Structures are given as C-alpha cells and as structure tokens.
Amino acid sequence: MTSFPTPSPDAPRSLSILGATGSIGTQTLEVVRLFPDQFDVHALACGGNVELLAEQAREFQPEHVAVGDAERADDLRAALDDGSVTVHVGEEGLCRVATHPTVDVVVGAVVGFAGLAPVLAALREDKQVALANKETLVVAGPLVQAALAEGEGNLLPVDSEHSAIFQCLSGESSDNVEQVVLTASGGPFRTRSADTFDAITVDEALDHPNWSMGAKITIDSATMMNKGLEVIEARWLFDLAPEEIEVLVHPQSIVHSMVSFRDGAVKAQLGVPDMKVPIQYALSYPARWPAPHERLDWTTLGRLDFETPDLNKFPCLRHAYDALERGGSAPAVLNAANEAAVDQFLRERISFPDIPRLVGEALASVPIVSDPVLDDLYAADARSRKHVQELLGAPSN
Numbered sequence: 001m002t003s004f005p006t007p008s009p010d011a012p013r014s015l016s017i018l019g020a021t022g023s024i025g026t027q028t029l030e031v032v033r034l035f036p037d038q039f040d041v042h043a044l045a046c047g048g049n050v051e052l053l054a055e056q057a058r059e060f061q062p063e064h065v066a067v068g069d070a071e072r073a074d075d076l077r078a079a080l081d082d083g084s085v086t087v088h089v090g091e092e093g094l095c096r097v098a099t100h101p102t103v104d105v106v107v108g109a110v111v112g113f114a115g116l117a118p119v120l121a122a123l124r125e126d127k128q129v130a131l132a133n134k135e136t137l138v139v140a141g142p143l144v145q146a147a148l149a150e151g152e153g154n155l156l157p158v159d160s161e162h163s164a165i166f167q168c169l170s171g172e173s174s175d176n177v178e179q180v181v182l183t184a185s186g187g188p189f190r191t192r193s194a195d196t197f198d199a200i201t202v203d204e205a206l207d208h209p210n211w212s213m214g215a216k217i218t219i220d221s222a223t224m225m226n227k228g229l230e231v232i233e234a235r236w237l238f239d240l241a242p243e244e245i246e247v248l249v250h251p252q253s254i255v256h257s258m259v260s261f262r263d264g265a266v267k268a269q270l271g272v273p274d275m276k277v278p279i280q281y282a283l284s285y286p287a288r289w290p291a292p293h294e295r296l297d298w299t300t301l302g303r304l305d306f307e308t309p310d311l312n313k314f315p316c317l318r319h320a321y322d323a324l325e326r327g328g329s330a331p332a333v334l335n336a337a338n339e340a341a342v343d344q345f346l347r348e349r350i351s352f353p354d355i356p357r358l359v360g361e362a363l364a365s366v367p368i369v370s371d372p373v374l375d376d377l378y379a380a381d382a383r384s385r386k387h388v389q390e391l392l393g394a395p396s397n
C-alpha cells in the first residue's frame with residue numbers, strides 16, 4: 001500500500017464543527033484523524049445525539065460543546081461528567097461556539113434552516129467557514145454575500161459540485177466563464193416510471209445509488225430538490241446569473257461538475273464519490289494534503305453518461321429555478337416547505353409526489369418579501385412551514 005507522509009505542520013487550525021454527529025460532521029472528524037497535527041478541535045455541536053457527541057468529545061477533547069435540543073442538555077452534561085467542557089444550548093449556543101475568539105475555521109454541517117444563524121454569525125466574526133449546509137445560501141444568499149463583502153470572513157464550499165466548480169475556477173477570471181454545469185446523479189428513481197411514484201416507500205427513497213448521506217439530503221436527491229438547492233447555492237457562491245447554471249444528470253457521479261469558458265474550453269473535476277475529498281480540500285485550501293482516499297480506476301470506469309433532467313418527473317427542480325427567479329424570500333419559502341414536506345414523508349404521513357406538490361403550493365400562496373432582512377427570512381420560514389401543516393391538517397411534530 002502507498003504510504004502517505006504527513007505534511008509538515010503549520011500552526012494547527014482551531015476548528016468548530018457544527019453538525020459533528022451527522023454524515024458530514026463524522027467524515028470531517030475522519031479527516032481530522034488523518035491530520036492530527038493540523039487541527040485542534042475547539043468545539044463540537046450537535047442537534048440531539050448527545051451520546052455520539054460525548055463520545056466524540058472524549059476522543060477530540062474540545063473545550064466547548066453545543067447541543068441544539070435544549071431537552072438533551074442535561075444528558076450531555078451528565079455524559080461529560082468531568083466538568084472540563086463548557087456546554088452551550090440552543091441556537092444561541094451554536095452561535096457561541098461558531099464565533100468563539102479562539103476558532104479559526106467553522107465547519108457548517110448542520111442540516112436545514114437551523115444551520116443559518118451560526119454560519120452568518122461566524123462570517124460576521126470574520127471566521128473561515130467550510131460550508132456544507134447549502135440551506136444557508138438558499139435562504140440567505142444576499143445576506144451571506146454582504147457579510148463576506150463587509151468583513152474578513154471566507155467561505156469555502158464542501159458540497160461536492162461546488163467544490164468541483166471552485167477547483168475548475170481556480171486561476172480563471174470570472175469574465176471568461178460561459179456556463180457552470182452542475183451534475184446530478186438523478187437519484188434512485190431516475191429510470192422509474194412516474195406513474196409508480198405514489199407507491200415509493202421511505203426505504204426506497206433513502207437508498208441512494210452513489211452517496212451515503214443524512215436522511216434529509218438523501219430524500220432531496222430522490223426528488224431532485226437537492227439539485228435545485230444547489231443551483232441557488234451556486235448562484236450565490238459564484239455570483240452567477242440563473243441562466244449561467246445548467247443541470248445535467250450524470251448517473252455515475254464521477255464528474256462532480258464542470259465549467260465551460262468563452263473560448264469553448266471545458267474544465268471538469270472528477271473523482272470517486274467520497275465526501276471526505278471535498279471536506280479535506282475545504283480545510284486544506286490552498287494546499288492539497290496527501291491522503292489515502294480511494295482513487296479513480298480508469299480501467300474499470302467503463303462509461304460516463306449525461307442526460308437532460310426531466311422537470312415533469314422531478315418538479316422540485318423547476319420550483320427551485322422559479323424561486324430563484326422570483327428572488328426575495330421565495331427561496332426561504334421553497335426551503336421551508338421542502339423541509340416540512342420531507343419531514344412528513346420520512347414519518348410516512350405523505351406520499352413522495354406530495355413533496356413537490358406541497359412545495360409548489362407554498363410557493364404559490366405564501367407572500368414573498370423583496371430584499372428581506374434576517375427577521376423576514378425567519379418569518380418566511382415559519383409561514384411556509386405553517387402553510388404546509390395547514391394544507392395537511394397535520395400536527396406540527
């Protein structure tokens with residue numbers, strides 16, 4: 001086996017990992033394990049899985065931890081019985097550990113709207129943010145752009161498509177970019193007849209062909225809302241017009257995305273589907289650290305296929321383009337309706353086609369505010385969730 005030398009250590013970066021117990025969070029800690037001299041884990045934060053957070057705290061010895069679910073705070077304190085770790089609670093607690101003066105880099109890996117406040121707070125405190133939480137940019141892209149423009153904070157993409165685009169844009173002038181092409185696996189139902197979508201079960205929707213991820217993003221991949229959210233994410237990350245962002249279905253998930261330039265050249269970034277690669281790049285940038293992640297084997301690759309997405313079969317993608325076009329609080333409404341609908345689907349209370357239906361109905365009915373401030377976005381989020389609940393006549397949790 002190839003041996004990978006450890007890079008010579010600079011000053012270790014002090015990390016605050018939000019969403020440490022999730023798919024991205026645990027893979028971030030795998031990267032930290034590979035490069036122990038590069039990092040000091042200052043803070044770890046979770047939603048409610050305090051058992052795993054306590055285990056992580058015993059291994060990585062953070063000074064601070066945060067738990068989103070206030071009802072689990074005492075369990076976390078009990079699990080960390082020596083009292084040497086400070087426990088923070090709720091959204092305020094997340095913001096605290098995202099902005100602590102000691103922290104250099106914040107990993108934004110909370111799922112959903114809950115990830116917005118700590119990421120904005122971190123950027124406003126001039127932190128470097130490695131961002132997985134795409135909902136932050138979907139809901140509040142202009143506010144994130146403003147925070148970046150006004151302060152010294154930085155944003156590095158973790159999402160594999162955006163990491164690919166970021167790498168393709170390296171050394172290029174934005175004037176030369178003609179189009180960005182986001183690739184999509186197409187999810188588990190790419191070839192399934194839409195006539196049978198009513199019968200899709202939660203287990204079928206959670207069975208992603210190429211990626212192992214948290215439940216919410218896995219359902220988003222099945223509806224292709226994930227790609228819609230990523231279009232909006234790309235719009236704000238790279239300051240692109242909506243018509244400059246194309247989506248192509250690429251079932252093998254080997255080409256992570258592409259950029260075409262005005263002279264006809266196209267750059268693509270390829271690799272085995274493994275989130276540890278973009279996570280590591282967001283943490284090592286501009287360096288590349290030698291790592292044992294799986295290599296692409298060209299001899300067994302076979303073929304790479306590309307096809308146009310079917311917006312009739314996957315209306316969530318169309319809804320996302322519509323929300324981006326309408327602007328203001330429309331993407332926040334889209335995102336909240338989607339989060340509420342996905343939650344209901346995961347609880348087996350609605351069918352798979354109900355997800356795009358509910359998102360479309362929320363977008364058609366919830367009033368849209370132009371130039372929203374943060375409070376407007378919280379209000380839009382709450383109204384949209386409420387609208388979905390009312391449409392379903394269902395309890396809110």
Ligand code: NDP
Nearest residue numbers: 019021022023024046047048049068110111132133213214
């Ligand atoms: P998971 O569901 O696996 O993990 C979500 C994390 O967020 C958990 O640590 C969870 O804590 C935490 N969390 C949830 N709600 C709260 C809250 N209210 N306060 C604090 N923490 C909370 O999701 P993923 O890791 O899959 O995804 C995370 C983000 O990264 C998403 O925005 C997703 O779209 C994005 N992303 C994920 C990719 C992947 O491969 N997984 C790829 C690209 C982007 P707990 O479990 O303790 O409740």
Ligand code: MG
Nearest residue numbers: 159160161230
């Ligand atoms: Mg992605």
